Amino acid sequence: xxxxxxxxxxxxxxxxxxxxxxxxxxxxxxxxxxxxxxxxxxxxxxxxxxxxxxxxxxxxxxxxxxxxxxxxxxxxxxxxxxxxxxxxxxxxxxxxxxxxxxxxxxxxxxxxx
Amino acid sequence: xxxxxxxxxxxxxxxxxxxxxxxxxxxxxxxxxxxxxxxxxxxxxxxxxxxxxxxxxxxxxxxxxxxxxxxxxxxxxxxxxxxxxxxxxxxxxxxxxxxxxxxxxxxxxxx
Numbered sequence: 001x002x003x004x005x006x007x008x009x010x011x012x013x014x015x016x017x018x019x020x021x022x023x024x025x026x027x028x029x030x031x032x033x034x035x036x037x038x039x040x041x042x043x044x045x046x047x048x049x050x051x052x053x054x055x056x057x058x059x060x061x062x063x064x065x066x067x068x069x070x071x072x073x074x075x076x077x078x079x080x081x082x083x084x085x086x087x088x089x090x091x092x093x094x095x096x097x098x099x100x101x102x103x104x105x106x107x108x109x110x111x112x113x
Numbered sequence: 114x115x116x117x118x119x120x121x122x123x124x125x126x127x128x129x130x131x132x133x134x135x136x137x138x139x140x141x142x143x144x145x146x147x148x149x150x151x152x153x154x155x156x157x158x159x160x161x162x163x164x165x166x167x168x169x170x171x172x173x174x175x176x177x178x179x180x181x182x183x184x185x186x187x188x189x190x191x192x193x194x195x196x197x198x199x200x201x202x203x204x205x206x207x208x209x210x211x212x213x214x215x216x217x218x219x220x221x222x223x224x
Binding site for chain 1: 117147149154155156157158159162202204206211212213214215216217
């Protein structure tokens, strides 16, 4: 499996500000994913981040709101921009290891006030 | 449109008995199915998976059954233990490694 470190683990932010979440993996991976889990709901894929190319966003998510960086094969960041209370969620980084499955970080619990 | 559904939001089982968690899907392109367990304040952890070419996969106390014609899968935990209390997510995958998750079932195992 992969060891995935996600920072911060939680934060409380003022509306209108931005938060950048970091995801560090202990091995080189091609595909990294960012998910959101809103209260009482399932995990929803925000975007797929491959190193060396633009992130691919799912329907309902846009780059201006959730810019993603993928500077190398072990690291990615997700920024939640111009936050509103509706952005209060758990944000999860995950990686796919070929033949072994998909693994998750511990998540970032974001509360926007 | 919810492509992966877990219709039971919660389940309570006595310790030592069997827990059965169910999951239905609508997309026939899904060819790989996974179960994740999630404790509060932690990310989901992989539990067990099954390929669409199989109808059963077993790993210790955990068994996953797949009925492709019914587009249904289930996770059996036997015997259930208090440490199994968590939220269980069913997930499905087609090409591209993208996972589609169900809404989760909260399992409570009573001592």
